[in-house]
Amino acid sequence: MxxxxxxxxxxxxxxxxxxxxxxxxxxxxxxxxxxxxxxxxxxxxxxxxxxxxxxxxxxxxxxxxxxxxxxxxxxxxxxxxxxxxxxxxxxxxxxxxxxxxxxxxxxWPRHAPAYARMVEAEHARQRLQTAANRLVKTVHDASLPHPVQTVLAEADALAAVVDGIAARFPPRAGVLPRTAAPAPPAAPDYMEAIEEERLLLATATAYPAGIDAVPWLLPGDLVVPLHAGVWQCLNALARRREPVDPVTVLWEAQQRGLLDDGSDPGAVLRMLAEPAGSVEHWGERALQRSLLATAEHTGQQIMAYAGDPANTPFQLVVGARRALADIGAVRSRWQHATATAPPPRPRPAPSTRAGPPTTTAAPAAHATRATR
Missing domain, CATH: 1.10.860 (DNAb Helicase; Chain A)
Incomplete structure (x- = not known):
């Protein structure tokens, strides 16, 4: 016993x-x-x-x-x-x-390699969960002087952990985590986000030339669905070279069904009539918020995957890489917006999966053997 x-x-x-x-x-x-x-x-x-x-x-x-x-x-x-x-x-x-x-x-003592592989798999899961948790905590650290740079550095550290696991447990095609991903978190500074998005839309309406200066800002970066829709309206009008003012934007919004939820047209007009600052400034603020929210959601996704012991290391690698791809997409737009392009993160060289040798090894494999 x-x-x-x-x-x-x-x-x-x-x-x-x-x-x-x-x-x-x-x-x-x-x-x-x-x-x-x-x-x-x-x-x-x-x-x-x-x-x-x-x-x-x-x-x-x-x-x-x-x-x-x-x-x-x-x-x-x-x-x-x-x-x-x-x-x-x-x-x-x-x-x-x-x-x-x-x-x-x-x-059975002769099963020691199999036991060690299980210990390694569990340790990989714990390492992944720790790195993802650190990313989420960094997003919420209000004391950081440069939150985006620090969060991206933690995202790189998390990606390095994933790469290290993949080197020992190469992912299998189509094997995804069975764990359901959590819903995206709400913006921690929701009221501030609403106010800044209103200023973005009003300033873009007053100075539509500034819309072309922020091609990196997407509707999904805005936290309020109505604001995202109005941003689409502004981009559509600017792209068609049509007049842009509060009335034309409101009409475009109605054509797209944005007012079907009962939104007050007068309130939208008043929102679009109070510009301040520049489109680029507010756009960059919205993109930064979107990047941090994406990083938090990515960390929460990976934490959920790693928190489920039924997920194999192969599944964790596939799920984590897919989640990290979301950060990569926003990151490239952030670098475009801020004209920054840090050197690429070094990645470990590919390695063979640890385990018993196969019976169909290539001739070269008889000469050398990968070691860890």
Whole structure:
């Protein structure tokens, strides 16, 4: 019967029933304690891949200590004692009985590579969730002097985590996360967004020449559906070279059905009659808000995917990359608006999937083998 150690036995910091990966880690550590030579078959993980401090300390000790002689290891516990002493430097609650428990609960030591792959997959999911959560928190950090640059840097860091996972778990075509994506969040500064969008529309109506100066601003960047529709009207009139003023814009809005929801035509006219500032200024403000909202939604999507343990690393890579593509689209428009073009983010070289070799390897594969 599997044994769940007490918190004071091995400093597991576990409250309540342990997660499935806890039992996988036990099986892996038990395999390595029983047959230390199997460490050479374990790839893709390190001490920080484990879910508890005790398991991390044990794996670090097993990895750093010289392996014992198989014949001697079968006769005595000398090497196990050295592992315990070394691991207890980092996890003082560990006991000899827990090491023996790990050995007992391991079904098959020869399955150590499979157990390690499971630990690696779970660690990848946790890393992805942490990076996505950091992106969302950065969006809401009001103390940032340059929020867009900082958020984009966090988005790059998240993309790097995705690339690292993809290098070990190459995505499979058409395999999407099963988790439903969350709805887009509401703008945190909704009232400010409304006021600034009104100024954008009024200023564009008063100075329609400024509309051509903001081709990077799309209706979807505006938070109010009516405002998005009016922005479409302004662009349509400017594109057709027709007169632009509050009355012509209102008429275009009616032709497009924007007033069918009961919007007061007089209120729209008054909104369009109060210009201030420049179209470019308000347009850039709207685009910045759209970029930050997109980054937050992307982070929330990836957090939802990574929070579902049923999603495989392959699914997480596909879902995360699709979500990050939304940031990339807004980012390119932001760079156009602000005339900034940072150097491209370095991407890791492609690598083969870790796992058992295939029976149809290319001839070149017999000469060299990818290692991680």
């Amino acid at each position: 599997p044994h769940t150690p007490e918190p004071d036995e091995d400093d597991l910091d576990a409250i309540g029933p342990p997660q499935l990966v806890f039992h996988v880690e036990q099986a892996l550590l038990g395999a390595l304690l029983l047959d230390p030579h199997r460490l050479g078959d374990v790839t893709g993980i390190a001490a920080d891949s484990f879910s508890t401090a005790a398991h991390a300390a044990l794996f670090a000790a097993i990895s750093t200590l010289p392996p014992p002689d198989p014949a001697e290891h079968a006769k005595n516990t000398t090497w196990l004692d050295r592992v315990l002493a070394t691991a207890r430097e980092q996890a003082r609650g560990l006991t000899a009985s827990y090491l023996h428990t790990l050995i007992q609960v391991c079904p």
